[in-house]
Amino acid sequence: MSSVTSYICPTCGANLPSEEGLAGHTANAHRAERGVYTCPKCGAKFGELIALKRHAAQAHGG
Ligand SMILES: [Zn+2]
Ligand SMILES: [Zn+2]
Numbered sequence: 001m002s003s004v005t006s007y008i009c010p011t012c013g014a015n016l017p018s019e020e021g022l023a024g025h026t027a028n029a030h031r032a033e034r035g036v037y038t039c040p041k042c043g044a045k046f047g048e049l050i051a052l053k054r055h056a057a058q059a060h061g062g
Pocket of ligand 2: 039040041042043044055056059060
């Protein structure tokens with residue numbers, strides 16, 4: 001058995017060497033984005049769904 005402990009990100013499966021590394025990864029890659037909406041076409045983020053819809057209509061023609 002390996003004595004190497006690895007920390008697997010439950011969100012994306014990334015393998016981190018330490019608990020701190022996992023915490024940092026989670027904070028950077030998966031920080032709590034409560035209420036954040038991401039445009040599926042360009043990745044722009046908005047704090048409100050209405051803002052995303054408005055952006056989609058203006059930038060991507062709906
Ligand atoms: Zn991850
Ligand atoms: Zn967009």
